[in-house]
Amino acid sequence: MKLSAEIRAFQQRLGYEFSDPELLVRALTHGSVSSSTRPDNQRLEFLGDRVLGLVMATALLEADKKASEGQLAPRFNALVRKEACADVARQIDLGAVLKLGRSEMLSGGRRKQALLGDAMEAVIAAIYRDAGFEAARDVILALWGERIHKVEDDARDAKTSLQEWAQARGQKPPAYVEVKRTGPDHAPIFTIAARLQDGTEAQATAGSKRQAEQAAAKALLERLG
Structure with missing residues (x-):
């Protein structure tokens, strides 16, 4: 499958090149433009949420070996919530390559927090399906970066x-x-x-x-x- 120049550039921003590009295309496909032959990214989003959760839970345990569950829970929530995923998506300009229906494009879908967060989770799942957990973990840790170490500030409601x-x-x-x-x-x-x-x-x-x-x-x- 031949990818567009825009999606190839996105892979560089993502820091990962797919062996199966169809997985990436599916991760970027919103329900507003899906069809029977072009599935949307909802199932990947479901999986990506779980992969992200496992990576972040492990990273937090390793970062603070003395923290209690009560301390870890708000930090975890701050790192995996939709707002955090959307922030990372904006960081790599994921919105520029989202595949959207006309109505979503006209209503600013490329900038919507929910769509960006969902697509970011779907991309994580696509990496997991393409190359396994370690590859997905490495990309997540690279993209979330300093957020993990500064999460105490973000964890406060x-x-x-x-x-x-x-x-x-x-x-x-x-x-x-x-x-x-x-x-x-x-x-x-x-x-x-x-x-x-x-x-x-x-x-x-x-x-x-x-x-x-x-x-x-x-x-x-x-x-x-």
């Missing part, structure tokens, strides 16, 4: 931290207010304000309310120092 900050100062829990909603119904964009009792606030925008709330809480914590 911003909304929880902000609530603890407010309660420690005798304030009510922060309020999260939807300031604006834009975009089509199937792909809304939310702007949320995290607001303290004294009126101090910060805003953030994301493709889901939960993500926008977390980002707003993080921005407010940074503003508070």
Whole structure:
């Protein structure tokens, strides 16, 4: 199977060249453009999520041999959650080679966090199917890189931290207010304000309310120092 120049360039960014290129093409195929002869990446996504989980669980155990399960769990979640996968996907410009239907392309599918995260997991599974666990592990560790060593900072839930900050100062829990909603119904964009009792606030925008709330809480914590 002959790959396009764009996908060959993507393999270089990924740091892995496929023996079976069809696996990569399938990993990049979204359901909006799939057919009976062109399967989408959902089954690979399912597998890739598990491969990523095993790699990260092992890496965390090796990185901190004294950490308890209670300490490891939030670190693990921070490394495998959809946001982290999407960040890695953006790092290697995975969106540029996603195979999408017209409606998804018009609605900004190449930038959507959910699509990027799912495709990143599917690519991981494709590497696993192509060359085995060690090959997939090596690519994951290379791409996640410093995230693994800095995960303690990312593992803290911003909304929880902000609530603890407010309660420690005798304030009510922060309020999260939807300031604006834009975009089509199937792909809304939310702007949320995290607001303290004294009126101090910060805003953030994301493709889901939960993500926008977390980002707003993080921005407010940074503003508070």
